[in-house]
Amino acid sequence: PESLPAAVIENGTLENARTVRGCLGDIQGKVLEAGLHTPAIIVAGEAAALDLSCKSGLPLGGVRVGITGTASFRERLGALLDSLGAKVECAGAMEVNSHADSPEMEAAYGRLSRYEVIVFTSANGVRLFFSGLLKSGRDFRALGRVKFAVVGPGTAGELLKYGFRADYMPQVYRTRELAELLAQVCQTEGGGAALTAREGASPRILIPRSRGGSPELTEILSRAGVAFDDIVLYDVTGGLPVQEAAGPQTGCDYITFASASGVEAYFEQMGGEAMERLAGIRTVCIGDVTAGALESHGRRVDVLAKEFTVRGMAEAILNDRSEGDERR
Structure with a gap:
């Protein structure tokens, strides 16, 4: 019968899918009016009248x-x-391209005992750092005395996958706030939060991160007189x-x-x-x-x-x- 529900679905299962509903008597005209094209399928039957979408009432529905x-x-x-x-x-x-085997990173892995803090500004940095650490012939014991600083909870969560909790994380998850927190911690005299120098040397910070990372991080640390090694661990292409x-x-x-x-x-x-x-x-x-x-x-x-x-x-x-x- 012409009253039988019908639907035509264009690009079904894809993100740009469109559906026109009607009945056998009017579905052709509705499809032409909507401008649907192939690939599309035609469904006829009572189920064709049902809209089973679960996104229609969500705040970004249709976006x-x-x-x-x-x-x-x-x-x-x-x-x-x-x-x-x-x-x-x-x-x-x-594409994330690792430079964990570069001479600069190899040297950094070899002097991990000198660093007070390792700073991660992304989850990619965490993954590539630990992968490079193992490939360098070392293991997590080389990090026994190191503290970790992260830019936000996503990076902290990635770090926790390797068994380490973040020691420092800014309340506002941005590079500027991370740099200011590190500068404050490094300048603190006494107390458990202070980064005390080893054998009279200045606190050392290792920053393995992406090429072209925010200059705010190193600029703020430099103004605070904090010694650091900013090394390219990976780039994005x-x-x-x-x-x-x-x-x-x-x-x-x-x-x-x-x-x-x-x-x-x-x-x-x-x-x-x-x-x-x-x-x-x-x-x-x-x-x-x-x-x-x-x-x-x-x-x-x-x-x-x-x-x-x-x-x-x-x-x-x-x-x-x-x-x-x-x-x-």
Whole structure:
């Protein structure tokens, strides 16, 4: 009968899936009006009338977010945004290249007993540092007297996987606050929080991190007179393009950048098409340094996540979406 429920699903199971519902008598006209294209399937029967989507009432329902970054970061941010109802896709797959076997890192592994604190500014840094430590022929006993400082809970959680708790973590999860905390700790005289010098030497800090990491960290430590070794442990390269948008309905609403190195990798991969691909998409950056990297390419930042965590980035998108709804 013409009254039998029917539905046509375009790009089923994909993030840009669209569904048109009706009955056998009117489904053809509705599909033509909506402009659905192949690949698509037609479903006829009582079940076709049911919308089993679980995202329709969520705060980011209908919002599409392109995520750039490493596989680990994309997985964590994507899972959180998905739980809020957003459709997520890879807008830039960044490759992490380890330099744990470089002469500088080999030398650092060889003098671990000299360091008071090892500073990690990312989960990638934690993983690559410990991998390099084992490959260097050493094990965790080389870290018996070392304290650890991390930029936020995500990095602290990664460190805990290796059996170490973070000794220092700023209340605000940003590089500037981490640097100020370390400077304060190093300058403290007496008390359990002080980094006492060994055999009269100045406290030494090891910072194994990404190439192009925030200069705020070392600038603040230098002004405080703190001795440190800032060594490139890894760099970030590569990138995959944002999916070509077939129209406003399938384009991204947001694109995220989680590091300055990620911004540089994206623009290097996209070349002259980068600005065109970002047209009409709201850009989301973690922190001022990442924002500065994007702006150096002539693209303004629309949404700034002040907290260096995936939750901070998700909250920034939520807030921006809410403000946009109020404006509309």
